[in-house]
Amino acid sequence: MTVTQVCVCYLLRTGDNARVEVLLGRKKRGLGTGKLVGPGGKLEVDETPVQAIVREVAEETGLNVGAQELHEAGFISYTFPTQPELDQQSTVFVGREWSGTPADSDELELGWYTIDDLDYDQMWDDARHWLPAVLRGGTVDAEFSFAEDLNSVATHTVR
Numbered sequence: 001m002t003v004t005q006v007c008v009c010y011l012l013r014t015g016d017n018a019r020v021e022v023l024l025g026r027k028k029r030g031l032g033t034g035k036l037v038g039p040g041g042k043l044e045v046d047e048t049p050v051q052a053i054v055r056e057v058a059e060e061t062g063l064n065v066g067a068q069e070l071h072e073a074g075f076i077s078y079t080f081p082t083q084p085e086l087d088q089q090s091t092v093f094v095g096r097e098w099s100g101t102p103a104d105s106d107e108l109e110l111g112w113y114t115i116d117d118l119d120y121d122q123m124w125d126d127a128r129h130w131l132p133a134v135l136r137g138g139t140v141d142a143e144f145s146f147a148e149d150l151n152s153v154a155t156h157t158v159r
Protein backbone atom coordinates (compact mmCIF):
# COMPACT_ATOMS: atom_id res chain seq x y z
CA MET A 1 0.00 0.00 0.00
CA THR A 2 1.37 3.43 -0.88
CA VAL A 3 1.43 5.96 1.92
CA THR A 4 -0.54 9.19 1.40
CA GLN A 5 1.78 12.07 0.56
CA VAL A 6 0.90 15.45 2.07
CA CYS A 7 2.57 18.84 2.28
CA VAL A 8 2.39 21.72 4.72
CA CYS A 9 3.63 25.30 4.59
CA TYR A 10 4.51 27.89 7.20
CA LEU A 11 4.50 31.46 5.85
CA LEU A 12 6.47 33.89 8.01
CA ARG A 13 6.40 37.68 8.26
CA THR A 14 7.89 40.23 10.61
CA GLY A 15 5.05 41.82 12.53
CA ASP A 16 4.73 44.65 15.03
CA ASN A 17 7.69 45.09 17.41
CA ALA A 18 9.84 43.13 14.93
CA ARG A 19 8.31 39.87 16.16
CA VAL A 20 8.16 36.98 13.70
CA GLU A 21 4.65 35.75 12.93
CA VAL A 22 3.40 32.63 11.16
CA LEU A 23 0.20 32.23 9.17
CA LEU A 24 -1.88 29.39 10.62
CA GLY A 25 -5.45 28.30 10.12
CA ARG A 26 -8.07 26.78 12.37
CA LYS A 27 -9.11 23.63 10.51
CA LYS A 28 -12.82 23.69 9.70
CA ARG A 29 -13.27 20.11 8.46
CA GLY A 30 -11.71 16.68 8.07
CA LEU A 31 -8.98 15.04 10.12
CA GLY A 32 -7.77 17.54 12.72
CA THR A 33 -10.89 19.74 12.77
CA GLY A 34 -10.42 22.53 15.33
CA LYS A 35 -6.62 22.33 15.35
CA LEU A 36 -4.30 25.15 14.28
CA VAL A 37 -2.40 24.00 11.20
CA GLY A 38 -0.25 25.33 8.42
CA PRO A 39 -1.94 25.43 5.02
CA GLY A 40 -1.44 22.18 3.13
CA GLY A 41 -2.98 18.90 2.12
CA LYS A 42 -2.70 15.82 -0.01
CA LEU A 43 -0.70 15.65 -3.21
CA GLU A 44 -2.78 15.06 -6.33
CA VAL A 45 -1.81 12.46 -8.97
CA ASP A 46 1.52 13.32 -10.67
CA GLU A 47 2.10 16.40 -8.49
CA THR A 48 5.45 17.06 -6.86
CA PRO A 49 5.40 18.28 -3.24
CA VAL A 50 6.29 21.82 -4.29
CA GLN A 51 3.59 21.90 -6.99
CA ALA A 52 1.10 20.66 -4.41
CA ILE A 53 2.00 23.22 -1.78
CA VAL A 54 1.76 26.11 -4.25
CA ARG A 55 -1.75 24.88 -5.14
CA GLU A 56 -2.82 24.20 -1.53
CA VAL A 57 -1.65 27.61 -0.30
CA ALA A 58 -3.63 29.29 -3.07
CA GLU A 59 -6.75 27.20 -2.36
CA GLU A 60 -6.66 27.56 1.41
CA THR A 61 -5.39 31.13 1.86
CA GLY A 62 -5.84 32.94 -1.46
CA LEU A 63 -2.10 33.75 -1.47
CA ASN A 64 0.18 33.16 -4.45
CA VAL A 65 3.59 31.75 -3.61
CA GLY A 66 6.18 30.94 -6.23
CA ALA A 67 7.84 27.53 -6.04
CA GLN A 68 11.23 29.26 -6.01
CA GLU A 69 10.17 31.31 -2.97
CA LEU A 70 9.59 28.24 -0.84
CA HIS A 71 12.27 26.56 1.23
CA GLU A 72 11.94 22.81 1.78
CA ALA A 73 12.50 22.39 5.51
CA GLY A 74 12.21 18.63 5.80
CA PHE A 75 10.20 15.45 5.77
CA ILE A 76 8.04 13.76 8.42
CA SER A 77 6.55 10.28 8.55
CA TYR A 78 3.28 9.79 10.48
CA THR A 79 1.95 6.35 11.38
CA PHE A 80 -1.34 5.42 13.00
CA PRO A 81 -0.88 1.73 13.98
CA THR A 82 -4.56 1.31 14.89
CA GLN A 83 -5.69 2.88 11.59
CA PRO A 84 -2.90 2.46 9.03
CA GLU A 85 -4.98 3.97 6.23
CA LEU A 86 -4.32 7.33 7.92
CA ASP A 87 -0.53 6.97 7.59
CA GLN A 88 1.04 9.97 5.86
CA GLN A 89 4.38 11.33 4.76
CA SER A 90 4.64 15.10 4.83
CA THR A 91 7.02 17.50 3.10
CA VAL A 92 7.43 20.70 5.10
CA PHE A 93 7.93 24.10 3.46
CA VAL A 94 8.66 27.58 4.80
CA GLY A 95 8.15 30.81 2.85
CA ARG A 96 8.66 34.51 3.43
CA GLU A 97 7.42 35.92 0.11
CA TRP A 98 4.04 35.80 -1.57
CA SER A 99 1.53 38.04 -3.25
CA GLY A 100 -2.04 38.74 -2.25
CA THR A 101 -3.93 39.10 1.01
CA PRO A 102 -4.85 36.10 3.15
CA ALA A 103 -8.53 35.18 2.99
CA ASP A 104 -10.34 32.47 4.93
CA SER A 105 -11.41 29.43 2.91
CA ASP A 106 -13.84 26.59 3.51
CA GLU A 107 -10.85 24.67 4.99
CA LEU A 108 -9.18 27.25 7.26
CA GLU A 109 -9.96 30.27 9.43
CA LEU A 110 -6.68 32.17 9.18
CA GLY A 111 -4.66 34.28 11.58
CA TRP A 112 -1.11 35.49 12.21
CA TYR A 113 0.52 34.05 15.33
CA THR A 114 3.73 35.23 17.01
CA ILE A 115 6.13 32.31 16.88
CA ASP A 116 7.46 32.98 20.39
CA ASP A 117 3.95 32.65 21.88
CA LEU A 118 2.55 29.71 19.91
CA ASP A 119 0.18 27.52 21.89
CA TYR A 120 1.23 24.06 20.79
CA ASP A 121 -1.71 22.56 22.70
CA GLN A 122 -3.93 23.87 19.89
CA MET A 123 -1.90 22.10 17.19
CA TRP A 124 -1.26 18.49 16.25
CA ASP A 125 0.60 16.83 19.14
CA ASP A 126 3.73 16.31 17.02
CA ALA A 127 4.19 20.03 16.31
CA ARG A 128 5.80 20.79 19.69
CA HIS A 129 8.63 18.36 18.89
CA TRP A 130 9.86 19.97 15.67
CA LEU A 131 7.99 23.12 14.62
CA PRO A 132 9.81 25.56 16.96
CA ALA A 133 13.12 24.70 15.27
CA VAL A 134 11.70 24.92 11.74
CA LEU A 135 10.11 28.31 12.43
CA ARG A 136 13.54 29.53 13.51
CA GLY A 137 15.24 28.43 10.31
CA GLY A 138 16.02 24.80 11.08
CA THR A 139 15.09 21.58 9.33
CA VAL A 140 13.23 18.44 10.34
CA ASP A 141 13.63 14.73 9.66
CA ALA A 142 11.24 12.88 11.96
CA GLU A 143 8.89 9.95 12.51
CA PHE A 144 5.81 10.04 14.71
CA SER A 145 3.55 7.19 15.73
CA PHE A 146 0.12 8.15 17.04
CA ALA A 147 -1.80 6.43 19.84
CA GLU A 148 -5.19 4.76 19.55
CA ASP A 149 -6.94 8.11 20.06
CA LEU A 150 -5.40 9.21 16.70
CA ASN A 151 -4.46 12.41 18.52
CA SER A 152 -1.54 11.89 20.89
CA VAL A 153 2.01 11.06 19.90
CA ALA A 154 2.89 7.63 21.31
CA THR A 155 6.50 7.42 20.11
CA HIS A 156 8.71 9.68 18.07
CA THR A 157 12.15 10.09 16.58
CA VAL A 158 13.41 13.54 15.62
CA ARG A 159 16.84 13.65 14.01
Ligand SMILES: COc1nc(N)nc2c1ncn2[C@H]1C[C@H](O)[C@@H](COP(=O)(O)OP(=O)(O)OP(=O)(O)O)O1
Pocket (backbone or CB within 6 Å): 006, 008, 030, 031, 032, 037, 038, 040, 041, 042, 043, 056, 078, 088, 107, 123, 124, 125, 126, 127
Ligand atom coordinates in the same frame (compact mmCIF):
# COMPACT_ATOMS: atom_id res chain seq x y z
C1 LIG B 1 2.09 19.67 13.07
O1 LIG B 1 1.38 19.66 11.86
C2 LIG B 1 0.73 18.54 11.48
N1 LIG B 1 0.84 17.37 12.13
C3 LIG B 1 0.16 16.30 11.70
N2 LIG B 1 0.28 15.15 12.40
N3 LIG B 1 -0.63 16.30 10.62
C4 LIG B 1 -0.75 17.46 10.00
C5 LIG B 1 -0.10 18.62 10.36
N4 LIG B 1 -0.44 19.62 9.51
C6 LIG B 1 -1.27 19.07 8.63
N5 LIG B 1 -1.46 17.77 8.91
C7 LIG B 1 -2.27 16.80 8.18
C8 LIG B 1 -3.67 16.75 8.54
C9 LIG B 1 -4.30 16.19 7.29
O2 LIG B 1 -4.33 14.79 7.27
C10 LIG B 1 -3.40 16.68 6.20
C11 LIG B 1 -4.06 17.79 5.49
O3 LIG B 1 -5.27 17.27 5.08
P1 LIG B 1 -6.44 17.95 4.37
O4 LIG B 1 -7.63 17.13 4.69
O5 LIG B 1 -6.49 19.40 4.70
O6 LIG B 1 -5.99 17.73 2.90
P2 LIG B 1 -6.63 18.31 1.62
O7 LIG B 1 -5.96 17.60 0.50
O8 LIG B 1 -6.55 19.81 1.64
O9 LIG B 1 -8.10 17.90 1.84
P3 LIG B 1 -9.26 17.55 0.92
O10 LIG B 1 -9.15 16.08 0.72
O11 LIG B 1 -10.45 17.94 1.78
O12 LIG B 1 -9.10 18.39 -0.31
O13 LIG B 1 -2.19 17.07 6.80
